[in-house]
Amino acid sequence: MKVGIVGCGAIANIITNFAVEDKLGVELKFFYDKDIERAENLATLVDGTAVFDIEDMLDKVDLIIEAAAPDAVEKVIPPILERGINVIIMSVGALMNFELKNRLEKLAIENDAKIYIPSGAIVGLDGMKAASIGKIKKVTLVTRKPPRSLGISTDEKKVLFEGTASEAVKKFPLNINVAAALSIASNMDIDVKIVVDPSVDRNLHEVKVIGDFGEFKTSTENMRCSMNPKTSVMAAYSAVKLLKSFNENMIVGT
Ligand SMILES: NC(=O)c1ccc[n+]([C@@H]2O[C@H](COP(=O)([O-])OP(=O)(O)OC[C@H]3O[C@@H](n4cnc5c(N)ncnc54)[C@H](O)[C@@H]3O)[C@@H](O)[C@H]2O)c1
Structure with missing residues (x-):
C-alpha cells in the first residue's frame, strides 16, 4: 500500500521513523507540508518525494494521512475522498463541525473511500464503540495538562474550561482531539x-x-x-498501529 502524508510535524516524524526501520507495513512515499522544508526533511529519510501540491500525490497513493491542523481538514480532505482515496484523519477536532463531518462521510460513501480516525491520545475507544451498541447515558472527560502543553504560562492549577466537547473544541482546537474522538464514538456531545x-x-x-x-x-x-x-506520543503510535493493522490477519479489539 502506497501512502502519502499531509503535515510533516511531530506525528509525521514518529510515523516516518517507523518507516525508516521498515516497521510500518506500508510504503510511505509522498510528503506535503505548507513548509516544504519539513516535507523534504522527512522525504529524505525514506527515499520519498516532497510535493508542492497535494494534487501531485493523488494519482500515486492508496491512502493519505492528515497530520496537519484542524483548519487543514476542510480544505485537504474533500479532494482526496473525491478521488476514492482512503484517509486517516488525526485532526479529529475538526469533525466537531458536524456539517463538515457529514459532508466528508457523504463524499466517502459516494466515492467508495474510507475515513479512519485512530484512537489517538486516548484509551477506551474500543469499549466506547462496543458500549454504543447499547445505550450510553453519560460520558465525561477530565483533561489535565501542564501549562506548556496548553500553550500558556501559569504557576496556578485552575479549571480553564467546563462544558460540552463542541464548545471545548472551539476554545482549544489543538488540544482537544480526545474529546472529539470520544464524542464521535459515543454519538454524544460529551462533558469536558x-x-x-x-x-x-x-x-x-x-x-x-x-x-x-x-x-x-x-x-x-x-x-x-x-x-x-x-x-502525546500515544497519538502517533495509534496511527502507526492502524497502518500496521492493514497487513494483519487477526484484528483484536473493536
Ligand atoms: N487524534 C489525536 O488524539 C491527536 C493527538 C495529538 C494531535 N492531534 C492533531 O494532529 C495534528 C498534527 O499534530 P502534530 O503534533 O504532528 O502537529 P505539528 O504542529 O507538530 O505539525 C503539523 C504540521 O502540519 C503543517 N501544516 C499545518 N497546517 C497545514 C496545512 N493547511 N497544509 C499543510 N501543512 C500544514 C505544519 O507546518 C506542521 O509541519 C494536529 O491537528 C493535532 O491537533 C491529534
Missing part, C-alpha cells in the same frame, strides 16, 4: 473539563462512561512529543 496543572509533567486524560452495559473508567498519562508538547 480542562485543567491546567503546573504540578503534572504529562498530558492526563480521565474518562468515565456510564451505559446500559455498566460503567468504565480509564486513565491515561501520556508522554509528550519532544517536537510538539501539545501532542
Whole structure:
C-alpha cells in the first residue's frame, strides 16, 4: 500500500521513523507540508518525494494521512475522498463541525473511500464503540495538562474550561482531539473539563462512561512529543498501529 502524508510535524516524524526501520507495513512515499522544508526533511529519510501540491500525490497513493491542523481538514480532505482515496484523519477536532463531518462521510460513501480516525491520545475507544451498541447515558472527560502543553504560562492549577466537547473544541482546537474522538464514538456531545496543572509533567486524560452495559473508567498519562508538547506520543503510535493493522490477519479489539 502506497501512502502519502499531509503535515510533516511531530506525528509525521514518529510515523516516518517507523518507516525508516521498515516497521510500518506500508510504503510511505509522498510528503506535503505548507513548509516544504519539513516535507523534504522527512522525504529524505525514506527515499520519498516532497510535493508542492497535494494534487501531485493523488494519482500515486492508496491512502493519505492528515497530520496537519484542524483548519487543514476542510480544505485537504474533500479532494482526496473525491478521488476514492482512503484517509486517516488525526485532526479529529475538526469533525466537531458536524456539517463538515457529514459532508466528508457523504463524499466517502459516494466515492467508495474510507475515513479512519485512530484512537489517538486516548484509551477506551474500543469499549466506547462496543458500549454504543447499547445505550450510553453519560460520558465525561477530565483533561489535565501542564501549562506548556496548553500553550500558556501559569504557576496556578485552575479549571480553564467546563462544558460540552463542541464548545471545548472551539476554545482549544489543538488540544482537544480526545474529546472529539470520544464524542464521535459515543454519538454524544460529551462533558469536558480542562485543567491546567503546573504540578503534572504529562498530558492526563480521565474518562468515565456510564451505559446500559455498566460503567468504565480509564486513565491515561501520556508522554509528550519532544517536537510538539501539545501532542502525546500515544497519538502517533495509534496511527502507526492502524497502518500496521492493514497487513494483519487477526484484528483484536473493536
Ligand atoms: N487524534 C489525536 O488524539 C491527536 C493527538 C495529538 C494531535 N492531534 C492533531 O494532529 C495534528 C498534527 O499534530 P502534530 O503534533 O504532528 O502537529 P505539528 O504542529 O507538530 O505539525 C503539523 C504540521 O502540519 C503543517 N501544516 C499545518 N497546517 C497545514 C496545512 N493547511 N497544509 C499543510 N501543512 C500544514 C505544519 O507546518 C506542521 O509541519 C494536529 O491537528 C493535532 O491537533 C491529534
